[in-house]
Amino acid sequence: MPSEHNPTLPHRPPEPAVRLEAVTKTYGRGHGAVTALREVTLQVTRGSFTAVMGPSGSGKSTLLHCAAGLDRATSGTVRLGGTDLTGLGETALTRLRRTRAGFVFQAFNLIGSLTVEQNITLPLRLAGRPADRALLAEVVDRVGLTGRTAHRPARLSGGQQQRVAIARALITRPDVVFGDEPTGALDTVTAREVLALLRETADTTGQTVVMVTHDPVAASYADTVVFLADGRVADTLGSPAADTVAARMTTLGARS
Incomplete structure (x- = not known):
């Protein structure tokens, strides 16, 4: 009886959670065209927490939006897991965003007329899927909102x-949670609580977190920091400390 393990088969590394290959994004045409990303190649490991930093106008949010399927690259390839987003139509892209990507922005984007529970389960309703009550209770507990699910956002x-x-x-x-300055509107103490929650998400659920931030302290919660300058990847930093991230940001323009 043959062994289940076949040593002749090559070991295949897991598919990256996000992969960009030679991605360029240009807005407008002709003399008024602005290129936000220039030939960006980047891989994000599954289950990791990646922070994206750079000066204003460096392409951070554009990178996030292209990676998440919120915007289309002008050229190059974007993959979410094994799915190539480049050729997907709008309906398929919308379905993918609703099932395989989660989004957290600086503006909370909650609907004031809905309860906390209704706001949380809104993506499921939009996708025509019933809420898993056990999962809902688990997520509510994880984010520290037990007992508040009947409240309106104005009471929070x-x-x-x-x-x-x-x-x-x-x-x-979702496979990947994308955050665009998710702590930008929060005070320091609350921001650290939210960052710890994102860190826990990567550590305990195996989900991938990709976060744009301008804050070196926020970036220090990540496994890796990707630095952008002028629409290009200028540097990466593993196991980042806040002071190291801050120092790199001050020299970014000079070194890139």
């Missing part, structure tokens, strides 16, 4: 509202 603090947004991002069990 800013930090609690961002926790609702994170729960909403997690409820579909």
Whole structure:
């Protein structure tokens, strides 16, 4: 009886959670055209926490939006897991975003007329999927909102509202959670609580987190920091400390 293990088969590394290959993004045409990304190649490991940093106008948010399928690259290839986003139509892209990507932004983007629970489960309703009550209870507990699911957003603090947004991002069990300055509107203490929650998401669920930030302290929660300058990857830093990240940011223009 043959062994289940075949030593002749090559070991295949796991598919990256996100992969960009020679991605360029240009807005407009002719003399008014602005190129936000220039030939960017980047891989994000599954289950990791990656921060993206760079000066204003360096292409951070554009990179995030292209990686998440919120915007289309002008050229190059974008893959979310094994799926090539380049050739997908709008309907397929929308379906992918609703099931395999979660989003957390600086603005909480909650609907004031809905309860916390209704805001959290909104992506499921949009996708025509019933809420898994056990998963909902788990996510609510993880983000520290037990006992508040019947409240309206107006009754919550800013930090609690961002926790609702994170729960909403997690409820579909996405492969990747994308954050665009998710702590930008929060005070220091609340921001650190939210960052710890994102760190825990990567550590305990195996989900991947990709976060754009301008804050070296926020970036220090990540496994890797990717630095952009003028639409290109200028550097990467593993196991980042806040002071090291800050020092790299001050020299980014000179070295890139």
